[in-house]
Amino acid sequence: xxxxxxxxxxxxxxxxxxxxxxxxxxxxxxxxxxxxxxxxxxxxxxxxxxxxxxxxxxxxxxxxxxxxxxxxxxxxxxxxxxxxxxxxxxxxxxxxxxxxxxxxxxxxxxxxxxxxxxxxxxxxxxxxxxxxxxxxxxxxxxxxxxxxxxxxxxxxxxxxxxxxxxxxxxxxxxxxxxxxxxxxxxxxxxxxxxxxxxxxxxxxxxxxxxxxxxxxxxxxxxxxxxxxxxxxxxxxxxxxxxxxxxxxxxxxxxxxxxxxxxxxxxxxxxx
Amino acid sequence: xxxxxxxxxxxxxxxxxxxxxxxxxxxxxxxxxxxxxxxxxxxxxxxxxxxxxxxxxxxxxxxxxxxxxxxxxxxxxxxxxxxxxxxxxxxxxxxxxxxxxxxxxxxxxxxxxxxxxxxxxxxxxxxxxxxxxxxxxxxxxxxxxxxxxxxxxxxxxxxxxxxxxxxxxxxxxxxxxxxxxxxxxxxxxxxxxxxxxxxxxxxxxxxxxxxxxxxxxxxxxxxxxxx
Numbered sequence: 001x002x003x004x005x006x007x008x009x010x011x012x013x014x015x016x017x018x019x020x021x022x023x024x025x026x027x028x029x030x031x032x033x034x035x036x037x038x039x040x041x042x043x044x045x046x047x048x049x050x051x052x053x054x055x056x057x058x059x060x061x062x063x064x065x066x067x068x069x070x071x072x073x074x075x076x077x078x079x080x081x082x083x084x085x086x087x088x089x090x091x092x093x094x095x096x097x098x099x100x101x102x103x104x105x106x107x108x109x110x111x112x113x114x115x116x117x118x119x120x121x122x123x124x125x126x127x128x129x130x131x132x133x134x135x136x137x138x139x140x141x142x143x144x145x146x147x148x149x150x151x152x153x154x155x156x157x158x159x160x161x162x163x164x165x166x167x168x169x170x171x172x173x174x175x176x177x178x179x180x181x182x183x184x185x186x187x188x189x190x191x192x193x194x195x196x197x198x199x200x201x202x203x204x205x206x207x208x209x210x211x212x213x214x215x216x217x218x219x220x221x222x223x224x225x226x227x228x229x230x231x232x233x234x235x236x237x238x239x240x241x242x243x244x245x246x247x248x249x250x251x252x253x254x255x256x257x258x259x260x261x262x263x264x265x266x267x268x269x270x271x
Numbered sequence: 272x273x274x275x276x277x278x279x280x281x282x283x284x285x286x287x288x289x290x291x292x293x294x295x296x297x298x299x300x301x302x303x304x305x306x307x308x309x310x311x312x313x314x315x316x317x318x319x320x321x322x323x324x325x326x327x328x329x330x331x332x333x334x335x336x337x338x339x340x341x342x343x344x345x346x347x348x349x350x351x352x353x354x355x356x357x358x359x360x361x362x363x364x365x366x367x368x369x370x371x372x373x374x375x376x377x378x379x380x381x382x383x384x385x386x387x388x389x390x391x392x393x394x395x396x397x398x399x400x401x402x403x404x405x406x407x408x409x410x411x412x413x414x415x416x417x418x419x420x421x422x423x424x425x426x427x428x429x430x431x432x433x434x435x436x437x438x439x440x441x442x443x444x445x446x447x448x449x450x451x452x453x454x455x456x457x458x459x460x461x462x463x464x465x466x467x468x469x470x471x472x473x474x475x476x477x478x479x480x481x482x483x484x485x486x487x488x489x490x491x492x493x494x495x496x497x498x
Contacts, residue, residue: 153442157455175362175442176452182440190354191362191441 004041032230033103035239043082045103046072049086054110054203054260055126055225067126067260068106071227074252075104078243094119097228104240107227120231122240124224125247127257130160133187133214134194140259141218147172151190155183160196163220190211196220199261206262213262224269275463282453289449290470296445297432299367299479304374304431305424311379315409330379337376341435345369350441355440366438366445374431381423385416401461418490426484428476436471 038044048068049056051270056066066086076083086102095106098117108128111121131153141147144167154161156176164174175192177183180201187195188209194217206213227244229236245251248269257265279286311334314325323331337345350365360368389412397407417424439448450467454460 085462156451161455176448177442178440178451185351186442189351192351 018038027224032097032100032233034233038081038103038236041078041081043084044072044079044088044104045084045102046075047086047093047096047105047107048072049090049093049107050182051089052108052200054200054207056087067256068108070260071106071125072104074247074256075106075240075243078246079239082160084236094228097230100230103229103236107228108225109228110223111226115228118231119228120237121133121226121228121234122237123227124243124269125244125253127199127261127269128225129222130163130198130220131202131216132164132194132195132218132220134217136211136213136215138193138215140216144218147194147218149177150194150199151192152194153177153183153186154196154198155180160198160220164196167220181191186196187214188192199263203261203263216263216266222266222268274462274465275459276466278457278459278493279453279462282449282456285449285452286446288444289446292444292448293432293435293446293474294324295475296370296435296438296443297369298313298371300374300431300435301428303371304428305378306381307371307375308378309413311375312382312386312413315379315383316408316412333372334376334379337373338380339340339347340389342369342373342434343440345373346437346441362438362443365441366435366443370438372432373434374427376432377427378424381420381427382413382416384423385420386412388419414490416490420488421482421486421490423488425479428482429478431469432474432478451491 027188027260033041033045048064049066050058050064054066056064056068057165059065064087069085070202072083073187086096088096088102088105088107090107093109094115095103096102099106105119106125108126109115109121110128115121138268147167148171151173152164153175153179154164158180159177161174168174175186177186180197183195183197184201184205186192187205195214197214199216202214227240229240244253254265255270257263257269311330315330346365346369349360349369350362353360353365393411395406397411398404402410434446436447439445439451442448446467450463453463457463
């Protein structure tokens with residue numbers, strides 16, 4: 001009796017394992033849609049964020065909006081196909097690509113070796129960087145030595161805190177605050193005239209306080225965003241790269257940057 | 272979990288810097304705060320004999336506002352509020368001002384209890400003997416009042432010293448700021464806070480001993496010695 005149950009149990013277990021492996025293989029072997037498939041289908045499927053303004057968020061009309069969404073619209077328009085937006089989280093955006101649920105991931109995706117091993121990247125399409133920002137009339141500085149004598153607010157323990165602590169000359173005063181909100185308050189109240197933060201945070205401050213909109217003074221660390229696509233999808237990659245280049249040339253990216261980040265594109269993105 | 276205190280060694284300078292800041296903040300606050308409290312108590316005492324004056328009402332308002340709002344809110348009000356009103360104030364000055372105002376209000380109230388417990392007749396006798404109002408306040412009212420509330424005063428000063436940890440929130444480099452800083456660098460929170468807790472404990476005990484030493488000198492008359 002016991003042996004029988006055990007036997008049945010192991011048979012079920014083997015069956016379950018087989019199903020898992022088959023499903024896994026099916027998913028792995030999911031053929032990425034190439035450019036031809038997309039054009040035949042007439043729809044471009046793009047993974048976009050909905051929880052990361054100004055790249056992607058949900059507007060008051062419940063529609064996704066943001067820099068990434070505008071980019072997706074631009075690509076679909078230029079390729080003359082319909083657009084299907086698929087909202088993803090930062091954790092599942094690469095699996096969506098690997099299982100052919102989307103053709104492109106336009107989701108503030110940074111490039112790193114781990115990701116490059118499983119997916120391909122196009123050229124950079126969006127600025128993402130940590131920098132020192134000043135008041136609207138602050139003058140840019142060329143290198144870290146230009147930060148000498150300045151008082152800079154930063155959120156303690158953040159990546160920008162670590163980088164700034166390494167870079168800044170010894171006579172730079174770094175004031176560390178408990179969290180982003182306090183750092184922003186210190187900047188807005190005039191306690192500090194410089195803050196180190198990401199361009200996304202700076203854009204949010206500019207959005208709400210135009211008269212004290214942070215302007216970039218010095219770039220600490222650059223990590224632009226790339227569009228992700230399945231490996232070995234050369235035709236699609238070439239097409240998207242050409243469209244990104246065109247968007248740089250005709251000012252599309254510049255106007256998107258002005259619209260969502262309230263600042264000009266950095267030099268390495270504008271051509 | 273293993274404790275590894277050697278990870279703190281590279282940060283000895285930060286801990287010492289933080290300790291010195293906490294010490295001088297406490298020292299200046301204690302002296303200025305008690306001085307402020309004496310002035311407040313004197314002005315309120317003078318008024319309490321007759322009808323309340325505008326000054327005593329204002330001072331009463333100050334004491335109540337400080338005693339009925341959280342310290343961190345007072346600190347943020349000074350640090351973020353004053354610059355917005357066009358008055359520039361540095362983090363250190365904001366911290367010092369908030370601590371002095373806070374200790375001043377609490378100590379004024381403690382002193383008032385001591386003054387109220389002094390017999391009114393004693394005060395009048397001093398005036399009848401030809402002492403000026405200030406002289407009689409100082410010798411006949413204030414010193415006995417101080418000696419009566421001295422234990423509460425010590426506790427209040429220690430509370431302010433420990434409460435100074437809050438000023439790390441506005442980027443003043445005190446002992447707690449140093450602890451938070453180190454913890455954000457080496458992720459050894461337990462070791463850092465253990466060490467800092469011990470330092471605060473020693474500071475509090477040391478402060479109490481110092482106060483008691485001073486108290487024995489100041490209030491020698493209570494033990495029957497000569498002043």
